[in-house]
Amino acid sequence: MADQPGTQAPQTGIYWCSVCKLPVKFKAGETLPTCKNLCGRGKWEFVRAEK
Numbered sequence: 586m587a588d589q590p591g592t593q594a595p596q597t598g599i600y601w602c603s604v605c606k607l608p609v610k611f612k613a614g615e616t617l618p619t620c621k622n623l624c625g626r627g628k629w630e631f632v633r634a635e636k
């Protein structure tokens with residue numbers, strides 16, 4: 586499952602960009618940014634939960 590930039594993270598944990606696989610931690614409810622590598626089509630794929 587992948588989440589679009591601009592939507593809220595469904596849970597706290599590690600996500601990575603579907604294009605460049607850059608891993609980033611987001612908290613639940615946090616608005617997902619665009620990938621800092623400017624991958625235009627990049628979505629955030631949930632990798633694993635983390636506190």
Ligand SMILES: [Zn+2]
Pocket residue numbers: 602603604605606607620621622623624627
């Ligand atoms: Zn990216």
